[in-house]
Amino acid sequence: MTLTIGLLIPLLGTMLGAAFVFFMRDEMSPRLQKTLLGFASGVMVAASVWSLLIPSMEMVTDSGRWSVLPAAVGFLLGMGFLLMIDELTPHLHIGTDKPEGPRSKLSRTAMLALAVTIHNLPEGMAVGVVFAGAENGATGLSLASALAVSIGIAIQNVPEGAIISMPMRAAGNSRWKSFIIGSLSGAVEPIGGLAVVLLASLMTPVLPYMLAFAAGAMFYVVVEELIPEASEGEHSNLSTIGFAIGFVLMMVLDVVLG
Numbered sequence: 638m639t640l641t642i643g644l645l646i647p648l649l650g651t652m653l654g655a656a657f658v659f660f661m662r663d664e665m666s667p668r669l670q671k672t673l674l675g676f677a678s679g680v681m682v683a684a685s686v687w688s689l690l691i692p693s694m695e696m697v698t699d700s701g702r703w704s705v706l707p708a709a710v711g712f713l714l715g716m717g718f719l720l721m722i723d724e725l726t727p728h729l730h731i732g733t734d735k736p737e738g739p740r741s742k743l744s745r746t747a748m749l750a751l752a753v754t755i756h757n758l759p760e761g762m763a764v765g766v767v768f769a770g771a772e773n774g775a776t777g778l779s780l781a782s783a784l785a786v787s788i789g790i791a792i793q794n795v796p797e798g799a800i801i802s803m804p805m806r807a808a809g810n811s812r813w814k815s816f817i818i819g820s821l822s823g824a825v826e827p828i829g830g831l832a833v834v835l836l837a838s839l840m841t842p843v844l845p846y847m848l849a850f851a852a853g854a855m856f857y858v859v860v861e862e863l864i865p866e867a868s869e870g871e872h873s874n875l876s877t878i879g880f881a882i883g884f885v886l887m888m889v890l891d892v893v894l895g
Contacts, residue, residue, distance in 0.1 A: 639780055640768050640834065643787040644827040647764060650791030651757075651823025654798025658806045658815045661799075668875055673796030674867035675876030679883025680793035681760070681855045681863075687891040688767055688786045689852035692778050693845040696770075707845035714846070715853025719759065723861070726751055753801055753822035756862065758829050759854030760790050765830030766847045769837030773844060785894035789887040794823055 693708040700706070727741035727748055736748055743751070767786045770778040802819030806812060833851075837844055867876030 639784075640772070643768055643784055644761075644764060644830045644834075646784075646787045647760060647790040647794050647826045647830075648820075648823045650794035651798040651826075652820045654795040654800075655802040655816045655819025655822075657799040658802040658812050658819065661803065667870070668872050670800060671867050671872050671876040672879040673800060674863050675879030676883035677793040677797055677879075678859045678863040678867065678876075679880040679885075680789050680887045681859050681883075682880075683884045683887035683891070684763060684786055684789055685852035685855045687888055688778075688782060688789075689763060689848045689855075692767075692770060693848040693852070696845045696848075708849040708852075711846035711849025712853035712856070715759070715850040715855075716857045717853075718850070719755070719854045719857035719861075722755055722758075723857075726755060754825045756797075756858050757794075757823055757825050759851060759858055760794070761826030761829030762833050763851040763855055764790055764826065765833030766837060766844070766851050768830070769834045770844055770848060772834075773837070773841055781894045782891060785890040788894075789890050790826075792886070793883060794826075798823065 690708050690712065693711060694704045697704045697707055724738060727736055727738040727743055737752075741748070764783070764787050767778060767783040768780075771780045771783040798819045801822050802815045805815035805818050810818070833847065837847055864876075867873065867879075
């Protein structure tokens with residue numbers, strides 16, 4: 638039951654954010670969008686360090702100085718995996734007109750949805766692998782800390798849901814269609830999380846690598862997408878403030894609930 642709730646909490650955060658389209662008349666202001674992008678970045682970086690990389694090393698402390706190896710290898714594999722998906726999947730980022738990846742005849746909406754799916758997949762993996770570690774009694778991980786990750790991801794999914802649904806509405810889609818697309822963008826998270834839980838239960842020895850893999854995947858999204866989008870143009874200082882708030886909030890959640 639706890640696992641089911643933990644996997645669904647991030648999706649509820651996305652749906653809540655997507656619902657902003659019913660209450661906001663105008664397109665989201667650039668200042669608010671930059672602040673929210675920075676906030677999401679801060680949450681993801683803090684979750685990667687405290688909830689994924691550190692537990693990855695703590696699980697193999699008996700290896701001495703080599704305890705860093707699973708974290709290093711897993712992190713690089715996670716970065717490489719997202720890079721490969723980014724290169725092989727046709728997608729379109731919000732706010733741009735130039736598609737990325739291979740040429741495709743997919744609609745603009747479909748490519749926007751694929752971009753969001755790429756973005757949200759690492760978050761679902763992170764929640765799933767932390768719950769898998771907690772259920773397997775991994776050092777440094779508990780159900781409370783797993784719930785902290787889930788709640789932290791859900792909090793940063795609220796602005797993400799709004800960032801997706803509001804431009805959809807501004808592009809001429811109905812409020813309900815914008816809400817549904819924004820909500821579905823988070824559906825990959827519980828699916829990805831469940832897949833990781835099932836895989837980890839069959840491959841417990843590689844759990845330290847999987848924790849670091851999820852961290853690397855999330856770092857890729859932050860470095861490749863969130864921070865560049867938040868830093869370009871004016872008011873980039875707002876994204877820095879948002880990053881600081883998101884980072885501290887996730888750090889406190891992990892330490893207090895963990």
